[in-house]
Amino acid sequence: xxxxxxxxxxxxxxxxxxxxxxxxxxxxxxxxxxxxxxxxxxxxxxxxxxxxxxxxxxxxxxxxxxxxxxxxxxxxxxxxxxxxxxxx
Numbered sequence: 001x002x003x004x005x006x007x008x009x010x011x012x013x014x015x016x017x018x019x020x021x022x023x024x025x026x027x028x029x030x031x032x033x034x035x036x037x038x039x040x041x042x043x044x045x046x047x048x049x050x051x052x053x054x055x056x057x058x059x060x061x062x063x064x065x066x067x068x069x070x071x072x073x074x075x076x077x078x079x080x081x082x083x084x085x086x087x088x
Contacts, residue, residue: 001080006052006073013047021069028070038063048072054079 001009011021019034036044041063045056060066060075 001077003073003077006076007069009051010048010069010072010076013044013051016047017043019044028068030067031069031072032067048076052076052080054083 014021014031014034014036017036017040019031019036019040021029021031021034042061045061048054049056054076057075057079066072066075
């Protein structure tokens with residue numbers, strides 16, 4: 001999966017929990033600026049794990065450690081590369 005596909009899927013996960021990003025945004029966005037709190041972040045991570053068939057690395061479980069959409073995209077892609085059997 002390339003970065004654009006991953007980004008679209010992550011944006012869909014955000015939308016499922018009520019966080020809607022500006023689709024015209026060209027730059028990286030801080031997801032905290034869109035009203036997501038720490039509980040919403042955990043729900044979002046569960047959505048990401050389910051959608052991509054991955055387990056989020058522990059260092060990304062802290063709400064304040066991942067606020068960048070691009071950082072999330074990179075983390076998902078790296079995790080999928082490390083766990084190819086989960087993505088059948």
